Amino acid sequence: MSYFIVLDDVWSIDLWEKLKTSLPDENIASRVLITSRFLDVAKAADGGIEPYELRFLNDDESLKLLLQKAFPFREPEVQHHLTDLKDVAKILANKCGGLPLALIVLGSILSTKNRTKNAWKRVNDTLNWHDETANRCSQVLLLSYVDLPYHLKPCFLYLACFPEDYKISTKRAMRMWIAEGFVPKEGEGTINDRAQNYFDELLQRCLVQSTEKSWDGNCKQCVMHDLIRDMAIREAKEENFLTVLSKADDGCHLAFQKIRRATLQYEPPTFKEDDIFLLSFTKVHRATLQYKPPTNFLICSANIRSLLLFGPYKFSNAGFRLLRVLSIEGADFRDYKIIHKGCLEGLTHLRYLGFRYCVLPQQFQFISFNSLKNLETIDFKGTSFDDNWAWYLFRDLCRPIVPNIFYSLWKVPSLRHATFSFFDCPPLPSKEDHLKNIETLKWVSLREIPKLKGNISLRKIGIMTHVSYDSIQQGWQSIKDLLKRTEHMVSLSLRVSHYRLGYVPILSEGTSDLPCHETIQSLYLFGQLASDLCVLNLHMLPTNLTKLTLLGSRIKEDPMSVLERLQCLTVLKLLEHSFMGAKLTCTEGGFPRLQTLKLDSLQNLRHWDIKEGAMPRLTHLEIGQCFQLCALPDLQKVPTLQNLILSTSLHETIEAKDHYKIKHIPSVRTKR
Template sequence: MAEAAVNHVLRKLSDALVDKAQELSQVSGQIKQMQMELRLIQALLRDADSKSNRDERVREWLNLVREIANRIEDVIDTFLVEIQENCPKSCCWFPIPSCLDCNTLPTVVRNPIKMNKLSGKLNQITQELKLIYQRKNDLGIMVLGAGSEENDQPFRPTKPSDIKESEVVGLEAAKCEIIKQLLDKNELRRTVLSIVGTGGIGKTTLAQNVYKSAELVGQFDCCIWLSISQKYIINDLLREFSNSIEPGMGNQESPVTDEDVLAKLKSSLGPKRYLIILDDVWTIDLWDRLNILLPDMNNASRVIITTRLVYVAKRADRNTEPYMLGYLNDDDSLALLFRKAFQKHIEPENYPRNLLGVAKKLMKKCDGLPLALVVLGGILTTEELTYSAWSKLEETMDWHDNDGRKCSRVLAMSYEHLPFYLKPCFLYFASFPEDYRISAKHVTRMWVAEEFIPKDGSGTMEDRAEKFLQELVRRCLIQVTKKSWNGSCKYCNIHDLLRDLAIHKAKEDNFFTIFSKGEDVNHLATKKPRRAALQFCTPTEDGIYSDNTCSLLCFGLQEKSTNDSGFRLLNYSGFRLLRVLTIERVDTREFAGSDWLNGLIHLRYLGLRYCTIRQEIFKKISLYNLETIDLKETNILLNKQETTDWSDVVVPTLRHLFGRLNVGQCFPLKWDHYTNLQTLKYVDKGAVPRLGCCINLRTLGIYYPFDFQNQREFSHPEEWQTLKGVLTRTEQLASLSIIANQHEGYFIPFGGTRDLPCHEKIQSLYLKGEWAKDMWLPSVEMFPTNLTKLVLEFTRLEKDPMPILESLQSLRILRLLSYSYLGSKFICSTGGFPNLEKLQLEDLPKLSHWDLKEGAMPILRHLKLQHCGELWTLPELPNVQIESHALWS
């Protein structure tokens, strides 16, 4: 981590000398001297890092290097804040104003006392750097030759693994046995099958493969998967449970109670046969609370729980013996190691002879623990496929822990083996709660805001951040749980043991400090964390603060104390260096005042997911460096009496803005200034004519509200012509969403994309709203030629769309949602949908017949059905995972 910190601060100093040359002219000499000392130390870091595990003194030396790098960054950032605070507001432009437009310098720059103080701090730091460098001889640290370490190599993007998630090693017999018990028709009572084993043994992997198995397709009326964590929040768990039974229920603002869930279970499950998986149960108390919500209708319903604790399994069902998952034998261990190392299945007779001997030695050190073998295989993917490379890894690593646990040493080795630029990216996963569903875009954009991603290189910084995530996946440190329409990672998670490792390393390096439920967040200021994550904590009425914290992540803040005036989350004067702020599932109306974001001029990432917020909070925020505004599923309360002119408010660095349909109304800005904008959803149709300069748009969502005054949605095709004119210059557009109010009889202005320059580039298309039947007739030509994902909702098509849609050769994902089709029959012809992998049919009330000809949808793997009340029979769908929610409602 010291190397990452030094590289980061060197880049920052170079940028500051260029961007703020005039303001820093009086101290440029000291800054250049610091740079020289840092580069001398930088050359020592590779050798020091390799010795830190064996020498406590070297580890302490690295901590000093990291801490002083952080101090340098804080000194520079604090000075930039003072420049900003002394600038006339009329000069506040990108990235931080220099006030050169008004031929003057900020007061702080013209103040000799202030500049002398800054100079003194820089000189003191330079002297400390010299002393640190001089200690190298005492510690035996030397400069390594170029190219001697993996970290010297530039980042090489790799192809994603082609291993199917369903492939398992050593679990086939267990899978067959559990499926046999699930389908036992002689056992009508609700049976609880428990999978028990230590952490990393493969309990969740086995449960997932059972859950997705083809043998269970059509056997249960309702299938639900719930991930439990060791520090669960019961109301959040019940909310997720409710949402799994009936999507949308869990999003209600009022708390979901046990009674709500019980009522929903009785009405939705009724006499249906269900399969419920409860993954990672830790306590008897939790099982007892969930048990009363799972009715036993004597219809062979089943529950599977995974747990590390035998007594929990026995409490769940005293009449069913728990399935004890053991360690892998040598043959299975070797098979798993080779599969992960080579990223493909290899038969034993084809194992590389030159690697077999050393592979067996490596395998033995993992003691048959699957997670250790998977992680070790991820490390081997970065090594040359030679005996010497694998042998060096086996010989040089100290595999023995003081507590005798070899697995933890294998996992720690996976972190130590990371290139320096990936270490902070991995440690960032420590900030998320256990079993949290991590959005790939969420975390990678925070990496960009933290400046972990180099600015130079091909593609955008977001593209490079995605490649960093792919590399962590390839090394088996992060797991992909859901892929996006373009094949990239959409959601991911981290294994509990790897998360524990990340938390330990993050705490050791003062990279992230985690405050969990019940901890006093008042200690935030005294601990002085570089980054802080508050997980289900209770804010204080006076607000939290820390003068050197650069990132603050808040997940599910608990109820405030009894104070009618509300509490203040942030004491912004103590967070002047904050770059990343994300708050989830909080009603910010409880926050005292409307200026709680004021003064955060370094802020680059603002996430207010699943919150309730007032529009006014954005009026007083300094937006000069803001890159991402994430308002996913956030309820924004607009001030209808608002008269303030926003025409002069500019967010020059903004690249991503997304949220609910009214998010564009919260920022009535000059959209034609935002040439860097890549993501904008959703923006009102009135802003469309001003998007002409947003030439880098990749994702665009447009909302066409109903005009209640004139009782119309819009005036025929002229608005579509306006949109086409704007999109003429957005040749990077890959995802387009057009949403109209679903008032029956009012139409979405969709005439097709065939005459757009981006016609061949659009891969994802979402259309919500009725098509005007007298203007637009669906045809293959109206859809983008390379369309990968298509979602239709409330289009109210009366003619079977399948003959048209099945001709889209690149289509992989098709979702026909509420009232998209009003007919009764689907016909899919032979050879149709050649590349379709996922199909969702939801709320199609008249659909009663589905004729699937032989050879249609040849690679379909997942079918989701919901509320298709007349569709009583399905066509033959071999090897297709069927997910149904109230199929017959």
Template sequence: MLEARVIHGEPRRSVISIIGMAGLEYRVKEILQYLGKTILGLGKADFDTMSNEDLKELLSKFLEERRYIIVLDDIWKIEVWDDLKAAFPDAENGSRIVLTTRFKDVALHADPRSPPHELCLLSDEDSWKLLSKKVCLEWNSIRTLPPWSEELGRQIVKKCGGLPLAIVVLGGLLSRKEASYSEWLKVLQSVHWQLTQDPTLCADILALSYHDLPYYLKPCFLYLGLFPEDFEISARRLILLWVAEGFVQPRGQEPLEDVAEDYLEELIGRSMIQVAARKSNGRIKTCSIHDLLREFAMSKAKEDRFLEVIHQDVKLKSFTRGRHLAVHCRVPPALKNTSKVRSLLCFDLNEPVFREIKKFKLLRVLDLEGIHIARLDSAVGKLVHLRYLGLRGTWLKTLPSSVCYLVKLQTLDLRSTLVSPIPAVVIKLQQLRHLFFNELGEIVPSPPPSRTFLPNLKTLHGLSINGTESVENVLNKLTNLRELGLCGELKLQEKALGMWILNLKGLHCLKLHARKLSPPAAAIPKLDFSSHTHLHKLHLVGLMNKTQKFPPNLTELSLQNSFLTEDPMEKLEKLPNLRVLKLKQSSYVGKEMICSSGGFPQLKILKLSFLYSVEMWRIAEKAMCNLRELEIVECKRLKIVPRGLWPVTSLCSLRLGYMPLDIEMKVQERQGENWYRIEHKLPF
């Protein structure tokens, strides 16, 4: 891929940036002198009489007459590139600069028109190839690897998590060991210890990235050490935890959650965290941390008495009284000196979960997600500093009434619990910002005690409403919501629901799921979204007579069980900012879809699934001109005319699921430049 970008492309001098983890930093003067020595043949005496500006001018004049390629390894700062770029003239002759960095903002600054190449961690197979190559090189290729080495070598590199730096360090170590099974086994059993023994080889290189972090990102990074190894962390969960812990600095009137999301993007841009999965709109869904960086975070955090992780083998004598505590064992030991603990995150626990919870007097975060508990100790109400209570996946049956005393609570997560109906005490939590229900419990239809009912609530998800009073007397008092998710017999409260949603001018995301226990099918209330300028994400599940008046700035739309009989593409293709469209099961029950020329100007992702009645999809020239990903699942009558997907020249990814065999064969036959052509009618 890099070779193609170096050799082909625009005639302008372009910068091809490679983003990845860990390396070493150089100074501008050293780089310039090295270029002067290797390109111009200058010596030390010349450098003594020349300033940096003189040297840049000399290099520029020399290179201006030539087609050149220059590789700059590990540029840390934007300022470094700014100091160097004057030495690299653009003579429109196809010159190239390959720049490696661990910071995405440096790459984008160096050349905004050239997308950076983001390195992936190595596969198990490539990791083993790198290790064996390193060992053989150190042996000067005189010796070959012993027959038993592959089995142990593959286990060793697996512990490196695909990080080339760690693999090369261990390869050098193994090459200096006796070539025996027992010696390699010792290395396998002490991989992480071995990697920290010579700081110049690995640990200090990783530490450089940490020490370069701005002060506000350091606690956010160290906090990741609380999560188990290879754990995929929900981005939303992490953001809300950071806010609850007080790590996020106010930035004008911007919501703290948005600032925290920028923190996460910045840590990813610095290659300190890896994206495990992204949402279809490009935002981060889950993230993870490499084992070596996690080990560093835990070591540094323990040294600073920032956190403590208790697992099965921990010796309580080594407990450092860290302010943030994670428990990774099924039977936790009895802990003392818990009065200063600010956070308690539990993983893989059996009951009982810290029976004497009242001892954690200063607790800000109690996260029990995934821990099965029948009841929560009423003493939880004594944790008056609590800001985050995570009970998702606990299958808790009741919420103690003492929760009403948690006056500082910001997040209450009751997803995948059996709490029903929603307890009335929740409406007393005046500082609550994010409330997640389990879609089982109906709202308590009693009016709130005052008009300042949950005044700070920004997120309300998973609420089931089936009565006739809960919207008009209770929910319509919530006017500051940014995210709303409702389910139930929504049509019963169509007028009240319509008025409430109309007044939610700051709404960013809306999910409505209409459902009934008996026929006819549940219907979505008729709503007018034309005045919702901030609403960019809309998911609707339920019967619609015709397509709604959609928000003008909508970027993501998902429809399901809409049973539309008129082609929805006619209206949807006119939405100027739509980037993601998902037409799911029974969203459209007609036979033909038409995408006209110029339609869907910004659409990047299109997903069609379980559209059993659609037989023909017409795609005109210049339709969906920016489409990158197309997914088609269970659309077995579909044929694409008149020229298949040929008009969609921007398509990069086509995914087919449960489709007839011949369509998959046609795609396989067309590997290469035009692999996405589908021109023939498909069988039933």
């Protein structure tokens, strides 16, 4: 006798191991179907079969499920109600973000309301996921948190520091975890590997949603669903781990008693520009300010451990003696006098320092980092310095005395990751032992590369070049000399100040003679390729390349004939002015492992031909601002496609005549 058994929501491998011993397997064509929130459970059930991973619902599927729950019985007047309620139903469905559980609970709530537009609008206006009407959803979501291993709970709760719908950088979050001490220093692999395993488990449990993958196949960016984030905030507050404030209390003085950690996502009411609000934390370990109005704040705390600030915030070091993480994003400090040489003094426990997308005064470049003995990460991504000619003159005059801006930063022995903006690359120290432990260095000027003598720890580097046509050979030789000393390099980025003003210093012989030729997996090239010195061919590309980004390369011949032969390539991005021709062709068997492809701002592209059997694993395709492309390729020849993103203009052009090419794709979206 055959049997068919369904085991729903299996939470542990041990349970399956105990059950399978009782199931007869005598070639009687029986089947066992297992559903689980955990990928490792699915793999343990049958390692020879790839588990089927459910995706989040798209807009149409979300609306359909919501209406099924809102109208549990098929009354004759359902169609009449749908005509009136469809618009507000779409708004409610979108709030659930494709999460089936949220849609089911919300649909159940709507089924108890009057079937009128006003009644459903009131639900939209007043719905609070903290309310008892949504308690069923909250309780089910809470199970995912309760079941987390002890070591994952602080990592998960810490993600609530970021604003709602914020795209969280995985690397950034993991470095904050490490700075906080959530990831043990001892264990299998490196500490980065252990942090990555933590993040992978949160992904497997659907507590975060991946929005973009990196070159190594790991999650690059993620978001927390609103419901899950709300649940995390409640649990963090209840456990005195983290308190999130999103609106002002009565008055300007906010005092927190016996709160171990706090995150302030604060949008204050309208006050005078010069008002100063005192935030006094007596026992606060973590805090973040997230708000829109440009207001001055003075934060005083002796015990705060993490401080994340989002928006035009003006920061003052008020004795944060236990601070481990300081991250400020989107602030303008040009007219703020608090930035001075000693503004970071006393932060001896600081491990993560970030000024992302900020505007800083020039004097910040001479700030003292001498007291930051434990600093591991400095993140200045997207940050610029005030373009003040007087400070440039002062800096040049001071070079004989202070040879390097950020000169004290490079003396910190614990520094592992340093990220700067494209156009404000600081000079490197002349002593090679100052950077012997650095693993990530972005961005650094090409003329500074000879100072990296004997450095063998670098894994990721971004080089800003100002290479003219005549100096391509010299520039490439400097890069090769560096790569020969960095056997563990996995990511190489080269860009010029402007793709019309310089050339990428890569020659036709490429990296094939380098020790790191097989280790480089990510290559980013921003700048023109000199056609008579550098022709795109396999010799110039690393053997095991998994991600390639070209921008401003101005390639005239179809590059697909070369790129499709890269056997390990999973991500390919051809961006603005990377290809100047009119036709692209992907042949049978080409791009055997490609999963993500992005074509953007290819102004001359008119035709794209995809042969049968090309790109057999492609799941994500994005086409943007290719104005000459009048028709889509035969995407029905790529049955694996799951996500298609089109520019608005292109979507309007092909919506009718090319619909048959994309009807098999579950998610089709537009992007301006």
